[in-house]
Amino acid sequence: MLKFDLLATDPDSHARRGTLTLNHGVVQTPIFMPVGTYGTVKGVMPRSLEDMGAQIILGNTFHLWMRPGLDVMQSFGGLHQFEKWNKPILTDSGGFQVWSLGAMRKISEEGVKFASPVNGDKLFLTPEISMQIQTVLNSDIVMQFDECTPYETKGHLTTEREARTSMELSLRWAQRCKTEFARLENPNALFGIVQGGMFENLRDESLAALVEMDFPGYAVGGVSVGEPKDEMLRIMAHTPHRLPAHKPRYLMGVGTPEDLVEGVAQGVDMFDCVMPTRNARNGTIFTRHGDLKLRNARHKSDPQPLDATCTCYACAGQSGVSWADGGRDGFSRAYLHHLDRCGEMLGPMLTTVHNLHYYLNLMREVRESLDAGQFSAFRARFKTERARGV
Structure with a gap:
């Protein structure tokens, strides 16, 4: 089941506000979706995710197929009960993980042969098998299972001919996914993925063919795969707003806070990225006034929170009152710097809570600006604040 309601649009951009109704709940869009590769968002309790406003999270088809396996998933009735998350879940198809295996995999018309990175077993993933796995996961x-077109192929930039071959394979796989999804009588929603590399004409062809197949929603894939930022922004500016206005649009694997706001301006409804969680574990903190490098020695005795305007648990503690509003319950940069230096697990747990809260709160502010008809002003203010620096 999927129902998308468009509530508001911005007259000065392609930005839009909506609600996405799924089998496990309603999602307010635009939305950022935390990534939970193995059935968990690293370092964060499910209750904390709910407290910070997460409405939908991701699971990874490839990795959950490897471990714990479909028998375990089937015994729990899917991923929701297994990981105790009763809100919506999106699962990727496994295509990106197969792409990342590089020389370890062999792609054919039928599917992809590869050795398991877990135990070396020889495996074969096809569009049909991807649909069967995701049906068991009950996401x-x-x-759809697709081939993620690389920016570089065998040491050279992917040519238009190579990108076309990849894109057309993904289209044939899309039709096979749709057929298998229907055969399985899966009650959830299947999204098609627009490919075509860095070539606008191929993106247009892929988009048109997928729209003809009439998927309930559409994603833009094949970005953030090693291309320069300006190339990614060019494809992001070209593709999303050309997708059907009455269906949800998802930009896969993107990105920085700036990417999210610009993506919204180009008509994107849904985002995911490992950046807030991965960067948190590596000491890079996202704040309203730019990025903070927690490992810098200048934070050794700094009593300030990560972000004085933030109400997350790391910055505002139990009270939820930010420093800017007079609260003093949060953890200091000095303490978090100390935890990082000592390798204490509480450190990345708290910084992950902060980074995810920042992303989710950013999307909440975007939605509020669209509701109020003030997205353009919000976008300009956001750029100015982020450029100030910490």
Whole structure:
């Protein structure tokens, strides 16, 4: 089941505000979706995710197929009960993970042969098998199995001919996914994925063919795969707003806070990225006034929180009152710097809570600006604040 309601649009951009109704709940869009590769968002309790406003999270088809396996998933009735998350879940198809295996995999018309990175077993992943795995996972949004077109191929920039071959294979796989999804009588929603590399004409062809197949929603894939930022922004500016206005649009694997706001301006409804969680574990903190490098020695005795305007548990503690509003319950930069230096697990747990809260709160502010008809002003203010620096 999927129902998308468009509530508001911005007259000065392609930005839009909506609600996405799925089998496990309603999602307010635009939305950022935390990534939970192995059935968990690293370092964060499910209750904390709910407290910070997470409405939908991701699971990884490839890795959950490897471990714990489909027998275990089947015994729990899917991923929701297994990881105790009763809100919507989106699962990727496994295509990106197969792409990342590089020389360890062999792609054919039928599917992809590869050795398991877990135990070396020889495995074969096809569009049909991807649909079967995701049906067992019972994810609210299922992604088609596609080939993620690389930016570089065998040491050279991917040519238009190579990108076309990849894109056309993904289209044939999309139809096979749709056929298998229907055969399985999966009650959830299947999204098609627009490919075509860095070539606008191929993106247009892929988009048109997928729209003809009439998927409930569409994603833009094949970005953030090693291309320069300006190339990614060019494709992001070209593609999303050309997708059907009455269906949800998802930009896969993107990105920085700036990417999210610009993506919204180009008509994107849904985002995911490992950046807030991965960067948190590496000491890079996202704040309203730019990025903070927690490992810098200048934070050794700094009593300030990560972000004086933030109400997350790391910055505002139990009270939830930010320093800017007079609260003093949060953890200091000095303490978090100390935890990082000592390798204490509480450190990345708290910084992950902060980074995810920042991303989710950013999307909440975007939605509020769209509701109020003030997205353009919000976008300008956001750029100015982030450029100030910490």
